[in-house]
Amino acid sequence: MHWDYSYFMELFLGGLAKGSIYALIALGYTMVYGIIELINFAHGDIYMIGAFTALIVASVLTMLAWNKLAILVIATLAAVVYASAYGWTAEKIAYKPLRNAPRLSPLISAIGVSLFLENYVLLAQTSDFLPFPSLIPDFKWWEPYAYMISSQQLMIIIVTAVVMVLLTILIKFTRTGKAMRATAQDMSMAILVGIDVDRVISITFIIGSATAALGGVLIGSSMGQINFYIGFIAGIKAFVAAVLGGIGSIPGAVLGGLVLGWTESFFTGYISSDYEDVFAFVFLVLILIFRPGGILGRSQTQKV
Amino acid sequence: MITIEEIKRSFLAALWFVFLTFPIMVIRVNTIENTIEWRFHNAVIIGVSIFFLSFLWRYLMRRKEQGAKALQQGATPKPTLTEYFFQDRRFYIPGLTAAAVFFAVFPFVFSIYQVNIMSNALIYVMLGLGLNIVVGLAGLLDLGYVAFYAIGAYSYALLNLHYGVGFWLALPIAAVLAASAGVLLGFPVLRLRGDYLAIVTLGFGEIIRLILENWNSFSHGPSGIANIPQPSFFGLHLSLEGNTSAVYFLLVALSLMTIFFVNRLRHSRIGRAWLALREDEVACQAMGIDRTKTKLTAFALGATWAGMAGVVFAAKTTFINPASFTIWESIIILCIVVLGGMGSVVGVITGAMVLILMPEYMRAFEQYRMLIFGGVLILMMIFRPHGIITAVRKKYTFEGLEAEGGAPGLGAPAPAAGLETRSESN
Numbered sequence: 074m075h076w077d078y079s080y081f082m083e084l085f086l087g088g089l090a091k092g093s094i095y096a097l098i099a100l101g102y103t104m105v106y107g108i109i110e111l112i113n114f115a116h117g118d119i120y121m122i123g124a125f126t127a128l129i130v131a132s133v134l135t136m137l138a139w140n141k142l143a144i145l146v147i148a149t150l151a152a153v154v155y156a157s158a159y160g161w162t163a164e165k166i167a168y169k170p171l172r173n174a175p176r177l178s179p180l181i182s183a184i185g186v187s188l189f190l191e192n193y194v195l196l197a198q199t200s201d202f203l204p205f206p207s208l209i210p211d212f213k214w215w216e217p218y219a220y221m222i223s224s225q226q227l228m229i230i231i232v233t234a235v236v237m238v239l240l241t242i243l244i245k246f247t248r249t250g251k252a253m254r255a256t257a258q259d260m261s262m263a264i265l266v267g268i269d270v271d272r273v274i275s276i277t278f279i280i281g282s283a284t285a286a287l288g289g290v291l292i293g294s295s296m297g298q299i300n301f302y303i304g305f306i307a308g309i310k311a312f313v314a315a316v317l318g319g320i321g322s323i324p325g326a327v328l329g330g331l332v333l334g335w336t337e338s339f340f341t342g343y344i345s346s347d348y349e350d351v352f353a354f355v356f357l358v359l360i361l362i363f364r365p366g367g368i369l370g371r372s373q374t375q376k377v
Numbered sequence: 378m379i380t381i382e383e384i385k386r387s388f389l390a391a392l393w394f395v396f397l398t399f400p401i402m403v404i405r406v407n408t409i410e411n412t413i414e415w416r417f418h419n420a421v422i423i424g425v426s427i428f429f430l431s432f433l434w435r436y437l438m439r440r441k442e443q444g445a446k447a448l449q450q451g452a453t454p455k456p457t458l459t460e461y462f463f464q465d466r467r468f469y470i471p472g473l474t475a476a477a478v479f480f481a482v483f484p485f486v487f488s489i490y491q492v493n494i495m496s497n498a499l500i501y502v503m504l505g506l507g508l509n510i511v512v513g514l515a516g517l518l519d520l521g522y523v524a525f526y527a528i529g530a531y532s533y534a535l536l537n538l539h540y541g542v543g544f545w546l547a548l549p550i551a552a553v554l555a556a557s558a559g560v561l562l563g564f565p566v567l568r569l570r571g572d573y574l575a576i577v578t579l580g581f582g583e584i585i586r587l588i589l590e591n592w593n594s595f596s597h598g599p600s601g602i603a604n605i606p607q608p609s610f611f612g613l614h615l616s617l618e619g620n621t622s623a624v625y626f627l628l629v630a631l632s633l634m635t636i637f638f639v640n641r642l643r644h645s646r647i648g649r650a651w652l653a654l655r656e657d658e659v660a661c662q663a664m665g666i667d668r669t670k671t672k673l674t675a676f677a678l679g680a681t682w683a684g685m686a687g688v689v690f691a692a693k694t695t696f697i698n699p700a701s702f703t704i705w706e707s708i709i710i711l712c713i714v715v716l717g718g719m720g721s722v723v724g725v726i727t728g729a730m731v732l733i734l735m736p737e738y739m740r741a742f743e744q745y746r747m748l749i750f751g752g753v754l755i756l757m758m759i760f761r762p763h764g765i766i767t768a769v770r771k772k773y774t775f776e777g778l779e780a781e782g783g784a785p786g787l788g789a790p791a792p793a794a795g796l797e798t799r800s801e802s803n
Contacts, residue, residue: 112572125401132406133413151400158397170438170759177518178758180572181715184520185754188708192748197402197419204408305704309583312576347591354580361573362565 083222084342085335090226090295092334093233097288098311099318099326100240101160101281107257107321108277109172114183115163116285117308118190121301123156123286124205124293125194131206145208152286159190160282161275169271187304194301202300205293225295232291236284237327244323249276257321306350313357319367328368383432391428395420437760480629484622492625496693498733499628500686505713505725506635507682512711513719513768514648515675516655518575520707521562521582525555525680527589527702529687534602534697535595544608548688555684556677563676567669582707589699601698608692624693631689635682639722642678651675652720705747712750715757718764727766 098120105113131148139147167186171179212224244250255263256273264270292307293299310333318329333353341349360367402423405414484492504526511519532551536542542550566577589596596602610623642648650671653661662668691697709732717728736746757764 110572112576122401129400129404129406132408133404136406136411136413155397155400162393162397167755167759170441174758174762176572177516178762180518180575181711182755182758184708184711185751185758187751188747188754189751192745192751194401196744196748197398198405203406206408309576309579316573316576348587351584351587351591354584357580358565358577361569361577365568365573 079220080342083220084338086222086226087342088335088338089331090222090229090334091338092314092331093229094288094292094307094330095311095314095333096233096327096330097236097291098285098307099314099330100236100284100323102312102315103318103320103323103326104240104253104277104281106315108253108274109168109179109260110176111168111179111183112312113168113278113281114180114308115167115186115190116281117304117306117311118187119156119160119163119282119304120285120289120307121194121299121304122159122190122289123152123282124289124299124303125198125301126155126286127152127208127290127293128203128205128299131208135206141208141210144206148208149287149290152290153283156282156286156289157279160278160285163190164275164278169274187308191301191304198301200301202298204298205296207297208290208294223295225291229291229295232287233327233330236287237323240280240284240323243280249273253277310353313353313360316357317360317367319369322367322369325367325369332368379432383435386435387428387431390431391424394427395424398423441760484625489618489621492621494734494737496621496625496628498730499625499632500690500693501710501713501729501733502632502726503628503635503682503686503689504710505717505729506632506639506722507679507686508710509679509714509720509722509725510639510642510651510682511675511679512714513721513725514643514655515651515672517672517675518572518578519676519679520575520579520704520711521585522578522679522683522710523702523704523706524562524582524585525558525683526687526690526706527585527699528555528558528680529684530691530697530701531589531596531602531687532684533688533691534605537605538602544606544688544692548685551684551688552681553684555680555687558684559676559678559680560673563673567672579704579707582702582704586699586702586704589702596699599699601696601700603696605691605695605697607695608689624689628689631685636722636726643720643722647671647674709750712754714764716753716764718766718768721764721766721768724764724766724768728764731765 098116101116101119102113105111105116127148130151131144134144134147163186167182168179171182207225209225209228212227215224215227244253252263252268252273253276255266255268256270260270263273288307289299292303311330314329314333315326316329317332318325318327333356336356337349337352340352399420402419403416405416406412407414483495487495504522507525508519508522511517511522529551532554533542533544533547536547536550562578562581566574569577590599592598607620608624608627650661650666653664653666654668654671654675658668661671690701713728713732714725715728716732717726718724732750736743742749
């Protein structure tokens, strides 16, 4: 087989875009896990809620014949606001009362939230795939390169990069970020030094849900269709990405997302597309066995 | 008492939920005909129901807090109704007899349709009891339990297809295969903490399903395997009705066997090791319990029942395909264990009966089934983490200690008793 450079680039950039989406969702996982050590099972469904909200708002505005740019901005804002609101509410109802419960309890509760949200959208909307309006236009200046990667995918990569930089700044340099790091290190100590831990946790959920919603809008516009079930596989893969990079670490989540995106892309491009989803799971098992701390994470010892 | 403050809070909660559910509940867009359907009545329903539910929610929360406070102040928890029931022979002997009679005459009283449904529920009883070993006793959250069920079903189907293996031989073979799969899954995940374990087992379940779906030459892919023979009973040729009852009695027998084994296991050395592992892994190791062996036996024994249930399922429906073994199936079984009461045998049986029979008899609720399951998982975790029927922990007392006149509180309790005498409280 001769080496096809443009095919390689197509797979590389496709994997980059795919990985960026995983990274956007993984950010929420990693932040929540970093702070309350909960695998937020419902995170993928928050992403789905974001995508659905954007779809509904955008469709309504399209029928009212609004300006394209205005639709993009308003739909994205609505998605972010609603996903954050759902994330916040889920935390208040399903996780907060269980803060001192045994470890498995909030996890089971999170599975409940996930199941509930999926079926709520299924019942209130539809089980069919809905066409997602193309919110992101095809850029003129990108045309020469569009054969390798669409402008929607380009947008995904840019947004992910920006979000990651902003989050890093937020966590490293702001007061809230400091409070978050303190809570992640030791929650009872953080309470003792006067940090409002409940507020910090709420903020974490809101930020995580907002980034997931951005992911939802972007994937919707690039894939062109969504249904109530998109959150499940996306959530699992984002979790794999978060673990791969080292759960709790923000650059780790992005790196993990990209590595997963590339491996999947190359695997399906060069070997076989039948087992695309199996691949992520096998990957997860292998990482957890050989490097449970992830690429950028430190291995943790269990505290008594 | 309902104060103005309470009403204000409920009102705000109602407003918040109306806002929250607005786009998804109220607007429905038809993108093909370009029309929008506004369903404002949904917003009203949500507002009103949340207004009242929030009173109930706060009341339940207050009760929960009071309960926790009372426990902290040293009040002993009242024996629950079930504890009471199972400690008094006057109650449980007639109760069990009634249940036995009910199950024995069931197929002679009710129609074939009802018997079928009941057989279904019994399969879930087996699955629930199997998962109960892993989740309820050993405290390992297994979200890929359905994989072992699939392994059981496919073992029978494929062995029968290629080698003509009959039901009765396939039953133990599938049990062994499923147990081996359990050990195989157990090995790599042994070192993982609870929540990672959940994701890896979920991944395992999906891997098995995707392999069954994609590996056409092995498993016949999504179209599945048809014409799986029903179990034969002593070479008898049974009518459809007779066969349904026969399968039903087979399931009753298997369930009884499961109940017997799980009960014996629970109070055995390995069962107590599981409970200790669930409570505190580090302390458990310090007590000299082999963590690897204990976890692997939990996985293997849990999987065994799923494997056998799978064989019966394949024989009962005579057709299987990968669609029967999705993650939802795992979650339904988990719901059974959580709702019924983790670790409690009676609880799991109750859970299976409630969750499998209720949707059958209340068809109107069918489509809301998974929505309700989700809600049940959340509410049970918050308000009744031990399930409908709390597992009664066997208490061990030292007769020798009392005979010597030593008061129970005097001196350090012997280490073997120290682990078990503590009653379940958290």
